[in-house]
Amino acid sequence: MDKFISYEGLPINYGGAHSLGKKTALENYNQTVQFLNRFADTNKASQIEVVFYQSEKKEYNTFKLMAKLILKFGIPKFNNDGLLKSWSWIFSENEIEKGFETLKLNAELSENSKGFIALSFLWNFSFIDPKTNQILPNQEKIPELDFRIKNSRIYLRISNKSSISVWLALPFEKLGKFEVEYINELKCHLPFKPSEKHWRIWKKSEKGNWIPNKIEIKNVV
Structure with missing residues (x-):
């Protein structure tokens, strides 16, 4: 694998977690589980x-x-x-x-x-295709860029001010029709409004380093 696509909501300690507004604790939890039921293997x-x-x-x-x-x-x-x-x-x-x-x-x-x-x-978790319930192939080939963060993950913190931090790693080496439709559907079901600025496509250099570039999913056809 020479490329993959990611979405990162930065860890809470870095101030980049998404705020979840005034929803109740159970609403935040249930919406996250509903997303996982549709797109994750667990x-x-x-x-x-x-x-x-x-x-x-x-x-x-x-x-x-x-x-x-x-x-x-x-x-x-x-x-x-x-x-x-x-x-x-x-x-x-x-x-x-x-x-x-x-x-x-x-x-x-x-x-x-x-x-x-x-x-x-x-x-x-690993991502699945919600239409077939099959795990998307090649996720095991996506590199773990930080040994503390496993592909893919969601961290939900519920308190008076709730927040969610995510690292989503998708095994897509191109942005064809299936990939764009999948990501756009995924965005619609996330329990928060994702930022278009947080999507990256990672490319492996000749020296074996992974280099990210910003990508706007909504403008790709």
């Missing part, structure tokens, strides 16, 4: 996590709430990114409902820049 999350953040300005009793969460979910993992301490729990598919119940505590807490309690989902 809708099962690779990781489900609940994160509780300390109060930035000590506007709520962090450790009092922590005690409640520990009684409910057990001992958490402690995280310290140097700005705001947090505690996290990994959930199973069977515990998703408990995760949504926990989000209701946000209504009782004062605002944090990162939220207070966040429920996040990470999906890794």
Whole structure:
């Protein structure tokens, strides 16, 4: 494979994740799963996590709430990114409902820049043709440009301010009728409005390096 097409909504830490507006937690989750049901070979999350953040300005009793969460979910993992301490729990598919119940505590807490309690989902998947349900060929040949990011992935973070970060890697070496129609249909079903500026076609150089170029899918016929 010498070419492939990608769409990237940058990681949240870089400020490039797509905002999901005022939709409810369940709406955001359900719309993402509906997209996966149509275009992906799985809708099962690779990781489900609940994160509780300390109060930035000590506007709520962090450790009092922590005690409640520990009684409910057990001992958490402690995280310290140097700005705001947090505690996290990994959930199973069977515990998703408990995760949504926990989000209701946000209504009782004062605002944090990162939220207070966040429920996040990470999906890794391969694309399928929704007309045949067959996996698109050659996805295993797409290079992993970053060892931390597997092709393809969606990261959904649900809190008072929800967002979604994606890396979509499509095994298309050209933009013929099938490829353009597929991408345009995919864009219509994404749980957010994609930016036309984030599409890239990657080409492998003679030296083996992968070089991206912007591409406007809507103008290709």
